[in-house]
Amino acid sequence: MPSSHSDLKDTYYDTLDPREYIIIKRARVNNLKNLSVAIPRNKFVVITGLSGSGKSSLAFDTLFAEGQRMYVESLSSYARQFLGRMEKPEVDYIRGVSPAIAIEQKVNTRNPRSTVGTSTELYDYLKLLFARIGKTRSPVSGKEVKRDTVTDVVEWINQLPVDSKIIIACPLTIPTGRKLKGELELLLSKGYTRVLVKGEPQLIEELAGTKKKIPKNTEIEILIDRIVTNPTDEDLNYRLADSVQTAFFEGHGDCFVYSDKKKTPFSDRFELDGMRFTEPSVNFFSFNNPYGACRTCEGFGKVLGIDTDLVIPDKTLSLYEGAVAPWRSEVMGKWAQPWLKHGAKYDFPIHRPIADLNHKELELLWNGNKDLDGIHDFFKYVESKSHKIQYRVLLSRYRGRTTCPDCRAPAFVKTRDM
Ligand SMILES: [Zn+2]
Structure with missing residues (x-):
């Protein structure tokens, strides 16, 4: 144990920083006799001692009980009514406790190959934790792979100066075997009136009717919407979100925002550096799930x-x-x-x-x-x-x-x- 009350003055614990220690002062749970301890945070700490010396009283009935109680307190009163009141453990105070997970000792003789992680079910929490906080990085550039959401794009637009003129657009992809003319007519029937040809707005009707030959690789984008920004206008924000959503849909995952002739691309595909990635899920971190295993050897190594x-x-x-x-x-x-x-x-x-x-x-x-x-x-x-x-x-x-x-x-x- 890092320190106990017998060799230190009681007031010593009041001076410690709860960001560095979990401080328990004068615990009296079960057979504990005014035990005070300071446990360093972010360390692997082991409590040892003779049978009946109060290890469990300290770890489970005091420390974990308080962590659990604080967690429940942090929930809404609605949620709390289902959980019942939790008694504060008998101590002067406990400081620096975070929400806690407790794993009890149990003997598992059923499967000799279980790991600590699997038999304690801690593994399930870890898989979930990694899946949730996991960041995907491209092996090519080392940059984080992120999917742009509609909210991301709207927020980006709203950080532009008020009254900025912006255009929301998306690429016009012509499926193989189909002609530009036909695609333009399809756009008209969907209610679109303009496209961007090399970034310049043009009426679809005019483009479809032109006698001029349009070179094959001309960059044509569908003009989805034109907006003058005003983040405080709620209706406008709804319209923005709607237009961005439409752009992602029509653009098969691509949406472009033009402001001051500058084009900013957004993508709602989980891609980077020309590679498509799979978003982290629980299966990724499971050692005997094909998702988590190497594709080449299927995890056999x-x-x-x-x-x-x-x-x-x-x-x-x-x-x-x-x-x-x-x-x-x-x-x-x-x-x-x-x-x-x-x-x-x-x-x-x-x-x-x-x-x-x-x-x-x-x-x-x-x-x-x-x-x-x-x-x-x-x-x-x-x-x-x-x-x-x-x-x-x-x-x-x-x-x-x-x-x-x-x-x-x-x-x-x-x-x-x-
Ligand atoms: Zn392999």
Whole structure:
């Protein structure tokens, strides 16, 4: 226990900062005898002691009881009437407690493979927590992937200076096999009157009737609405929201806002850097749900591939001594030749045992470079010839369960309990 009343003055606890400590002063629950403690926050704290010394009285009946009581107090009076009054634990005071979760000890003999997380049900909370607070980042730019909502766009528009003239638009996509003229007529029948051609408003009727040929890749957008901003006008805000919603719909997820000729794009698709992402859900964080597992190996951590230990069975040999097993034959020996000739040019030590090669050298041996074909190139070649029986036989000799190249996860037992 971090500190107890016996060695410190009672007033000491009054001076502590509840942002740093959970402070319990003079707890008298059950057999506790005016126990005062200061528990550091954001730390993993263990309470130990003899059986009957009051560990549970302190942890559950005092600390957790107070956390729970404060949580209930924070609810509306309507919600509280269903929960009943919770008594304040017998203490002078408790400070710095946050809403709490308690997990009681229980012996689970039913499934020996359960984890702490699963048998305490804490895992369910964690999955939910991660799904809710999880942020998706694009592996390309590292930026956060966000979906723009109608509210986001309306708020963005409303932060513009009052009386700004804005245009809400969306791209006009012409499905393959359909003509622009037909699409324009469709827009007219839907009640739209204008489009933007390269950002300039134009009447749809005029554009549809023009004799001029419109180049194929001309940027045409549907003008959804024109508005003069005024954030305090409630009716206008409704109209804005409506127009933005329409733009997202007609634009298949894209909405553009023009202000001062400047075009700001919004998207309600969960996309970034040209990639579409899946929004985090509880299933993502479940280790035996296909959603949460690696797509390539389905969470097994192993795939059927080239087994490196079969390719280089004896790592005390050097490349020169024939370390690469498939290159030992007379025919395939020609793959080793360029290495023996030009290896030195790329600082590749052909006489050094494979076990003593550094990461860079191994990488070179497997992946090669512009002049040297690596072991992977060799197997790609063999695979391309696998219509021939001798190549298929060769390939089968080196195939095995190998670490999944996509997640590089160590294989784990799939039979674990939820
Ligand atoms: Zn994988």
